[in-house]
Amino acid sequence: MFGGIAKTLFGSSNDRYVKSLGTIVQKINGFEPTISAMSDEELAQQTVKFRERLANDESLDSILPEAFATVREAAKRVLGQRHYDVQMIGGIVLHRGEIAEMRTGEGKTLVATLGTYLNALPGKGVHVITVNDYLARRDAEWMGQVYRFLGLTVGVIIPNLSDQERREAYAADITYGTNNEFGFDYLRDNMKYDRASMVQRPFNMALIDEVDSVLIDEARTPLIISGPTDDKSELYIGVDAVVKQLVPEDYDMDEKMRTIVLTEDGTEKVERMLEDAGLLEGANLYDFENTQVVHHLNQALRANVMFKRDTDYIVKEGKVIIIDEFTGRMMEGRRWSEGLHQAVEAKEGVNIEPENQTLASITFQNYFRMYPKLAGMTGTAATEAAEFYDIYKMNVVTIPTNLPIQRIDHDDEFYKDTKDKFAAIAKTIEEHAKNGQPVLVGTVSIEKSELLSDFLKKAKVPHSVLNARQHENEAHIVAQAGRKGAVTIATNMAGRGTDIQLGGNLDFRIADELRDMEEGPERDAAIAKIKAEIEAEKEEVKAAGGLFVLGTERHESRRIDNQLRGRSGRQGDPGMSRFYLCLEDDLLRIFGSNTMFAKMMRSNIDDGEAIGSKWLNKAIETAQKKVEARNYDTRKQILEYDDVMNDQRKVIYEQRADIMDAESVSDVVEDMRFETVGAVVQAACPPGSYPEQWDVEGLQERTVEVLNVEVPVAEWIAKEDGLDPETLEERIREKADALVAEKTKEVDSKTWTQVEKSILLQNLDHHWKEHLAMLDALRQVVHLRAYAQKTPINEYKHEAFAMFERMLENIREDVTRTLAHAQFRMAEPPPLPDLPDFLTTHIDPLTGEDDTNDIDAGTRASADGFVTSRMPPFQGAGPRGEPEGVDPEQWGKVSRNAPCPCGSGRKYKHCHGAIGVGA
Incomplete structure (x- = not known):
């Protein structure tokens, strides 16, 4: 109670901290008249002056007000955008190595220019991390205009760059790229044999956009560089032949625990058979030398006795495909680990794919903790503030919006089952779209998106479906999700990083509609016409209530729900949001199936009827908090x-x-x-x-x-x-x-x-x-x-x-x-x-989805989804036979990386320029 009174009188600790930054913002604003009076050349020279001051032992904090004022003026001239005061507060928070929580539409991309510019001045490099390659390229080009105007260099790291191109990008003052690209480059660098061939330089600062996605959602999965192991097909086939001769009396099986072990008699029998097959070293199966044989024996036992064809797996087109025990669906792209999949392949007599061996791996937590300064920004971080501080020692600071929020968040509506819920959702969407109100629908899976799409097709409601796969195309669709009567269905992550503006997005409309029109009066007139259309449409959409965000179910994490909700009500625009739930939703089915609330719902609600109240909202939030705490414990243990x-x-x-x-x-x-x-x-x-x-x-x-x-x-x-x-x-x-x-x-x-x-x-x-x-x-x-x-x-x-x-x-x-x-x-x-061309994978162990976005040249996607590589063996050193008539003494000086003059096709350093080192 006293805490609530104190908060009312003095504000929360976050409010007091943000208020304390106001004095720095006043200093920044004090420099604005002087900076605005400078010519473009004088403004660009500010960077040189700042670097001279830093060389004379001034600190970044002391030049912060003037540097921020310089960036604001540069953005105004180059982009036509002036930073708001609240954006200046966000920039200060980023410079201090904290997380700026800023609502959608508050201009986080522009805020990043402040902390990035200031920390790039010492010349040690700043890495700006984005969630996909499209955003990395877009932001490097878009915000790069400001940096280049001020005399800084900008690089971008995207897949399939050569080492030299990567080295040049990392040498820039500011480098954009995805978390996967930076992490894989770190691992690859630490597998090289020459310092000069490494691409990264010592870490200085990382600024992470959508920090919650990178440091929490993706952090449960490590980045792995791997290569195929030696081909053990003969060993799998040999052991499988032995296991097929066993009878049930030779082993004990526990179906519940899915374990199987040999009996004493079975062990003796197997030892004799393995010895006859030449697979056993010594007389005892459990000698150290036979560790690998025992491992393969155990997996072959499980494959032959416990795993049933057409129940646990099927054989399709010469490949073993796992069947999901819960859904009965084929899980193409998944493989059992530890050699079990290979054992099943041997059992079925199909081609045995080699196992992959980890050569290097790192988690995002441990990668990003190597940076001396780490900062981030997102629209939703407060609910995970404890995790950010515990693991990364980063405080979350909630930045106030530039204009008061006008969005209305309605109570959740509860239905008896999925059919009733989706019928109600389709009807609601149809009503709002007819009134000209744009609707953004958030789903938790592609499957649910397609289900809702079927309902809307029956109702003949035009709509777009997105599922977070083709980032660039999605950005164009999501950018227009605020147009009159537009209906857009998106999974949780689809189109993140793109601003939804009521009436439509001017930049994207120009890019889409005037792509082929050359510069000139005709193009200028077309742009003016589009601007007028957007302004008129914006007023119509506002009158219809603004963007309506509709959630088809609650996510395990409140943060994901808030991401969706935050799409509506940008920059003081009107808007509304509502979530639709039913007892068949994953959250309620798993965590609330036997509660009094669930029993009451089943017995008291008729088909098609809905209920909603603040009490129910509170109950859902409590369930989400419990799940969040459990998930945090899991991530912490990993x-x-x-x-x-x-x-x-x-x-x-x-x-x-x-x-x-x-x-x-x-x-x-x-x-x-x-x-x-x-x-x-x-x-x-x-x-x-x-x-x-x-x-x-x-x-x-x-x-x-x-x-x-x-x-x-x-x-x-x-x-x-x-x-x-x-x-x-x-x-x-x-x-x-x-x-x-x-x-x-x-x-x-x-x-x-x-x-x-x-x-x-x-x-x-x-x-x-x-x-x-x-x-x-x-x-x-x-x-x-x-x-x-x-x-x-x-x-x-x-x-x-x-x-x-x-x-x-x-x-x-x-x-x-x-x-x-x-x-x-x-x-x-x-x-x-x-x-060699290693494989790089970032595969979610729970879903099997590949978040790699970084398949190196020379690799191929295999049916197992984990990628197998054409990985050439290391070139062994040693003398080679010389072709007749070749005299190396007559070649003169040959470059180490040039083709060998002998005509072998190898590089000189791998042929006649090699030295033999051998036992």
Whole structure:
């Protein structure tokens, strides 16, 4: 109660914060007369002056008022748009690394120019993130006019650019692009073998448009770069043949839990059959060497015994297609993971598609948290304010509208079932459209859009249907959704980022209707005519009540509902909104099916009858809050697991960067050799043991295998009393160092450094790839630890750390072994491998929808929807046979990337310019 009284008297904390920014806005306005009096040249020179002031240790905050006034004047001259005072407040919020919640139609795109310009002045780059490629291109061109007028450079990142084009775009002061493009470029950069070939530069600031969509809706799905694993078709087929010989007595099955395990007799039987088939190493199925065979055996068992054809899947045109157990629909584009789909393909005797292996991955949460400054803007963020602060440490600031809101939000209407609801919706749409009022209908799925479209076709109501797939076409349709009598059906995300203006959008009408008309008096007259038509139509639409937003059901998140509602009532325009609900809606069916309200609805409402009240609205909002809290907990748990991998990812990527930047990595290699010798000696001569207890034979074998040196350990023990492991370690190290020292004399120091770097990076990448696969496997089973009263996340952290330590040990040993056995056959340095055309995927695990928008050249979409790649193998280094009559000595100097003069078709660096490094 007291909180409510205090809020009435003093305003909310948000109101007080916004009011405090008014003094800065006054300073900005104070510069306006001076800035307005400048010529275009003088205005453009402001950027140079600001940069000089920053070089003299002035802060961005101190030049903010003058810089914002400069941007306002530039926008007025270039775009014909002047920032409102509330937009200036939004710009200050963005500069401070906070989220500006601004209603639809308040000009967020223009607001972004303020914080972007100011933070681009130091020259470190500002990334502006949009939700699709169309908006990235549009905003870079549209707002880029302001930046270029003021002397800043603008780049845009879109799919299918070359590395050089991307490098140039990232080098610009301001770079536009989608979240997927920026994230994939980061991953690809950290897989390259040369700093000069990387495209991104150190992060400075990211400004995210539709921040709730990027950081919350899409954040549950990681970005993944992957490539196909080795073809294991023969192993799948071999194991499948063994499983087909089993009888029910050989295994125990739990249909409820969908698990199946071999009995003791079944295990013995399988071991004999696998041994006969040549698939088993040793006598025991569960030996470490047979881990992969056991995995495939388990999947083959599930495929043959538990998965039924025409129930769980069908075979169509030689492909296994999953059937959704809830809807009975074919789920083309989805594949079972962990080799299960391949096991079913082996069972059915169809072509076995290879599995994909993760080479690099990152979540949007961890990608964007790497930026020193992160800001965002959206029309709906307040409901997720706690999540934004907890995960990103970003405050949400609600910016007041420029003009008071005139929209009327009606109470929800409840119907008994979907048929009654959609019949009522169609009737309502028909009535409002006849009166000339434009209607924007929001649905939660494409299926519901098509269902409503059928109702409207029967009623002969003209309408447009959008479903968030062709962004540019949708933008043109949504822009005209405010025209008289227009009916537009859109899924939640369709047309986001496009302003709906009553009477129609002038810019889009000119672009659509006058596309082919040349500049001149005739075009000017046509534009004037369109302007007059829009003004007249706008008054008619206002008289009809403005834009009517109609929601066909409530979403799990209030934020999505508010996005739809916020389309109406822009810049003080009239408008109205209403949601239509029924008991068959997902929200009510899942979370309120057995409530008193549901029982009352079923028993007291007749067919076609509707009820509505504020009490029911409150009940729905409470249900939505509960779902939001649950979804937040789920996202937070996913992030906790990814944080473990993220810490390790940072270590690996920092090590890669250090290796690429270092003039010499000999110290690193020497430390690795030092650690490896210590590990080899310690394994054979445990601390506190006597010489007679040492594994002398094993030690001598290991030194030859790993260090390429023969060590007379037995002789040393026989000749010397009291020989300790430390002395032994020192002697072996001296021999290993001497061997490497001899090798360095065979080539010049520059070449040796290149050899060391190449071997370090390739070993690092190989083991990191294997480590990612092991972490994925661990994450899928660690929840079982809860049955032992252990916390899964703590167990995951502990196991992941131990695995990471083992990975580092393996890297040290492999690098030492490779360098010890390396043989040099040519004088040129070894080439660093070119990156193949990797696959990039961002696929929602719940829906199977591919949000990638980034299919690289050289990849093809497969039937599984996950994309499989024509991924060329790394070009191995080594001498090739020379064609008869070819004399390399007569070629002179050949560029490393030029075609080899021998006529092989390879680049010179992969052919005669290569150096062989091999064991």
